[in-house]
Every structure is written in structure tokens, then in C-alpha cells.
Amino acid sequence: MLTREQEYAVEVEDLTVIYHEKPVLWDVDLRVPTGVVMAIVGPNGSGKTTLIKTILGLIKPAAGHVSILGRSYNQRRQVVGYVPQRNSVDWDFPTTVLDVVMMGRYGALGWIRRPGKAEKQQAHEALEKVGMSKFAHRQISQLSGGQQQRVFLARALVQDALIYFMDEPFQGVDAVTERAIITILKELKALGKTLIVVHHDLQTVTEYFDWVMMLNVRAIAYGPVKDVFNEQKLQMTYGGRTPFLNVVVAEKNAGNM
């Protein structure tokens, strides 16, 4: 039987992040059960990326507490995979696709040890999964946006984690990449992994995810999509300024009938 700690893949308590005297996250609570595929949605500047980065220990919170499977991030980092926004790096860096994917093994390798045959093999397998085998020895500056995204996904896959954080993986990608990502998400879910994905397209939330968190500096709501993804909560999140919300909710209701 699972202990109470292990029930939750990610647990966030009273998390507050302040940047230049302005709160970016305010008193956020979140409990994500293991095996859930969760979207984080919210308007621009609502703190979605900040939340992920704070959970990963990249940003120091002003207050609050984060735990991964009941322990601190540092104790659990071996089971956490991360897909940053693809424009967070310079793709003109002089290296190959394979080399970038192998970076996913660096954490397991630790200091000084270099990736070897086993790591290369894992990288090739991950590239196969995201449909990028042909590009293994390509210089990374020759990739399209979607291909860059798939390389980052492959890099996270070789981490062989239990919990994955993905920052806007669907942002500006082509149809092939979108399908590839969805396939991977489904595979990972089938393996019982927990996925937390910053997402911007409300239209596809019901289709791709089973949980959703609505964030606008404060946590407006989180839980199973069918329970919390409704017009009232969306308006609280987006301030009712977005007319397409009604359409989304109407579609969702139609789908539920």
C-alpha cells in the first residue's frame, strides 16, 4: 500500500514567489496524485513557468514548501524529468542532436564521467520514439521548431524519470510534432508516469489531459478536468475577457451529454 506521501507525485504548500516586490505566485497549494496527466493553464504572466521552475528548485520561493513523492527535490531529482521551453537555449550552439539528447543522462552519470555506449544507445532509442532517428548527427541549428521540441522531449525521455515537467511543449509546433508529443504522453501515462504540462491551448485540454490546474498568480482550481474545467473557473482565471471561452465550455458540455 502507498503511504500518504507517495500518493502525491507533487505536493506544493503555501508557495509564494516574489520578483522585484511583485508576487508572481501567491499562496499556491497543489497536490498531484501519481499517474496523472495534468495541464497547467492560465493567461500570460500568470506564473505557469515560474511554478514549474520553483518546483524544480530553479527559483527560490519567498515562502512555502515543495515535495516530490514526499521528499525534497534534491532527494528526488533522479526521478524527475524536465522539458524546458525550447527557446530557452541558443540553438546555434555547436553540437549535434545526439549529443543534446545524451545530456539527459548527465544527471545519472554524475560528475566527470562521460556518456558511453549505453548512453548513446538510449539516446538513439529516444530519438526513434520521437521520430528523429534520421537527425541524430545533424547540427542542431538545422532543425525546425517542431524538431527542436522533439529533441528536448527525447532528452527528457532518456532521463527515465517517474515525474515529468514540460513547459509549453505544444507551443508553435507542426502537426507531426504535435502528434508525436501526444503519442509520447499517452505512452508515459500507460507506464504510470506523472506528467505536468504547461499548456496554452484551452481547446485541447479535455482531449489531452485528465487533470487541469488553473493558475493566475493564485491557484484558482485544480483537479480532474471534468470537475473543475468549467466556465466559472475559466472566467475567474482569465477574467472573462476572452469570448472564445464560452465556445470551449459549450463544446465541452456538448461532449459530456
Added chain:
Amino acid sequence: MLEYIKTFFTDYTVRNVALGSALLGILSGALGVYAVLRKRSLVGDAISHAALPGIALAFMLTQSRSPLILLAGAFVAGWIGMLMVSGVVNISRIKDDTALGIILSVFFGFGLVLLTFIQKIPDARQAGLDKYLFGQAATLMQGDVILMAILSAVSFLMMYLFWKEFKLLTFDPNYGSSLGFPMRLIDIMQITLIVIAIVIGLQTVGVVLMSAMIIAPAAAARQWTDRLFMMVLLSALFGAFAGVSGALLSSTTSKLPTGPVIVLVITIIVIFSMLFAPNRGIVWKYFQFHRHKMRITMQTVLLELYYLSIKHNYRTKSYSLTLLQAITPDRIGVKKNLRELERRGWVRLFGSSEWALTDAGFEHAQKITEKTSQE
């Protein structure tokens, strides 16, 4: 040239100068790659300028002119300067480039004040510290070169051991942090190596121009390769070449300051690389563009002939140049294109200006249309 080689083996000074400047070029070239790839080229400038007060203070405290002591002072000052830059960035809203600029000018100004002060002390043996401003290769002693060699060896060992960590820091530090690497520590390690590389070069190149040895070799190397290892290797080579040729020129010609000559040599390498490197070079790109354009217009002319001959149901019927020019959008290039097509055996010239497809040309055009209709 032969003269240089001969003096290299016989002349003590020339040998020291050549070895010393080779070492400085190799090390600053290799480590400069990280500064350039991290878009922190100004770091080199800030460190070298920040080193000046360290040199002056080291002299004032010890009254020694030994390069070992003065460069130790430079190292400490350069390092403190870098720590202060990240300190300023962390505790205020001032951005990286501004912080670098502030530290650079404050430290350099302070260094100049100290230097002037030292020169006014009677009996300060006129320390000759001002040679650290523009560098003077001829002052390199065997002991200095040995010290440089040891420091370079240690730096390269570090680069080798932490190759993977430095790559992670340069490409994606946040990701590295999420993997559990203490990126701040790795950053400090890398900066320390860059400080060492700069300090090694101060005696030869000088405070004012040393940053060029961090930036220029790496910028030139980037033009020629798409692999990090090759880039480090090339950058080290360019640095060494510039260092040696510049230092030898200046130490064999009187009144030629070393730093500026070395920087001129590396600048020539940079300009050449910017212009002529394959893929990234300006000239290469220019020719690539025109080759591409030529291929497209050539194809257009060939296809015009093809469509005409299909319309007239006669494969190798000839048409006048005037007609072809009239129906082709880019009329000026038509004649040139026809000549090129003739060279490939796809068209033939009849009389003075009548052009017709050959059988091979007809088939080639057919292939092109099939291919485009498939897509």
C-alpha cells in the same frame, strides 16, 4: 622566416617569447570559446581591466616586481571583480552587461590611480608596471614561461575533466540545475579558468587588449566548425598563431608594442574567417545565393522551351532569342542561361540566335515537370 626559426633555437629571449605567447594564445583561445558561446564576451574585458589594481596593490604591498607576485595580485583582483559583477546582478535590478561595465571602469580607474601614485613614490625603482597596460613580450623570462606552462596544464586538465559539466553550463544551465548539478559552482570554476587565462596573458598582451584574445580566436573558430571540440581546438590554434607571430614581430622590431601587434594578427584571422569560411562566411553565402538563383532561372528557360515544343508538338524546334527573352520574366539572364544549358548538352544553337532543345534536354525537362507535379 628561416631567420626566425634559427633564432628560435639559439636566442634565449626569442624562445621564451615564442613559447610564452603560444601558451597564452592556446589557453585564452580555448577558454574564450565558453565566453563567446555564452554571449558573455565582455567578461574577458572586465576581468583584464579589473586585474590592474591587483597588479599595483601587489607591488605596493611587497615592493616586488616578480611577475609571479604581480600576477597573483591580478588573479585575485580579477576574481573579486567577477564575484562583484554577479553580486551586483543578484542584489539589484542592474543587468549583466551594465554590471560588467561598472566593475570594468571602476576597477580600471582605481588601477590607474594606483599606478600614478606608485610612479610618484621616490625610489620605487619606477617599477615599470605600466608595461602591463599594453604588454611587453620581451620581458618574458624562463621562469615566467614555466609558470605559464604549469597553469595552462592545470587549466586544460580541468577543461578535460569537466568537459561535460562546462558544456551543460554553456548550452542549458537551467536544465543542468534540474539534473542536480550545482551550476553556480561550475560557473565559478569556469570563470576562474578564464581569469587564469587572462592573467597569463597580461604580461605579454596587456590589460587593455587582453579581452581580444578571449573573444577573437573563438569568434573566428565558430565560423569553421559546428562541433564544440573542434571549435575549442581551432580557437586554441588561432590564438597560438596570433600570439607567436605577434610577439615575435614585436620583440624583433624595436618600439613595436606586443599587445597591439598580436591583436592585429588575430583580427586578420577573424576577418578572413568571416569572409571565407564555408557555410557561415559572407563570400560563401554570396556565391551560394547566386548559384541557387542561376539554377532557378536556368530551369525556367529550359521549361519555357519545353512547353513551347510541346505546344508545337515538335521536340527540337528552334526559337529566336528575342522570343525567349520576351516570355521569360528575367530577360537579361536568358542568354547566359542558354549558354550554360548548351554546355550541359540540353539545348543547341542554330544560326546566330535560334535555340532548340536537344533530346536529352527534352527528357530532363520532362523529369523536372514530373517531379514537381508529384509534390
